[in-house]
Amino acid sequence: MSSLSIGQLAKQAGVAIDTVRYYERNALLPPAGRLASGYRRYGTTELKRLRFIRRAKALGFSLDDVRELLALSDEHDIAKVKRAAERKLGDIAQRIEELERIRAGLNTLVAACPGHGRAEACPILNALTLEQAP
Amino acid sequence: MSSLSIGQLAKQAGVAIDTVRYYERNALLPPAGRLASGYRRYGTTELKRLRFIRRAKALGFSLDDVRELLALSDEHDIAKVKRAAERKLGDIAQRIEELERIRAGLNTLVAACPGHGRAEACPILNALTLEQAP
DNA sequence: CTTGACTCCGGACCCAGGTCCATACTTCAG
């Protein structure tokens, strides 16, 4: 126990084997220990790290962000971790705002569209077609 | 007037020349008329169509969506246009929900983080590190 | 006529985040 092949590790972390190797190549995981045969061997440290990556991604962090987060985590710098999380929160809020604006615009058009009749009466088509600020 | 080179068209539509050719290759614009020299020539129809594409993209439609919208627009099928817009509205709503969930999760963590002290006391790091549903 | 700006084309390249491939070697169950 606590000694895992790459396949077991991948399965327990819920990612693909290729993804594990991809993360290693891209410095999200440290170079794995090897058996005499060249096979990679992992312990619970790597499993935790891999799950950390998965969860951080689920929270909207990019792999670059995750690399940074892992470094901060390794050096126990809570203040920087918190600031990184706040920045990400700001990013996410901005993406939401952008989508909300789009939704509001599209919603207005859909609501105003009778769904039948002449094409010239369709506000959706008109909004896309008519002359406006280029 | 009303006869435009690709450069003039691109400028008036607010896109790059390469983008115009890219759209033509990908059937968002019909094959352009040509001068004897092989240079493309455009009229106001193409300018309108190009602006249509720009606006639809701004509303969150992918180029595949736009192709569909243009086809529906060409055949004056208002009902289908409205349904396509409603589907897109649903997509957008879903993306917003997803981001809201992420924001809520991250926000809770950030709010609970003191920003100093032991790494074990940082809820952000803990959330990423601790054993949970894999 | 010359010069600089414009346009042509096909194909390579960019971003992120992987995924897939062929070929060769290792490990494990029976």
Next chain:
DNA sequence: CTGAAGTATGGACCTGGGTCCGGAGTCAAG
């Protein structure tokens, strides 16, 4: 011992939406 399943490698490929490149041909002003 044998055959299936697992693993190693480097590099190609994928998605979307373009962007850039180089060499060659064209257009317009002076």
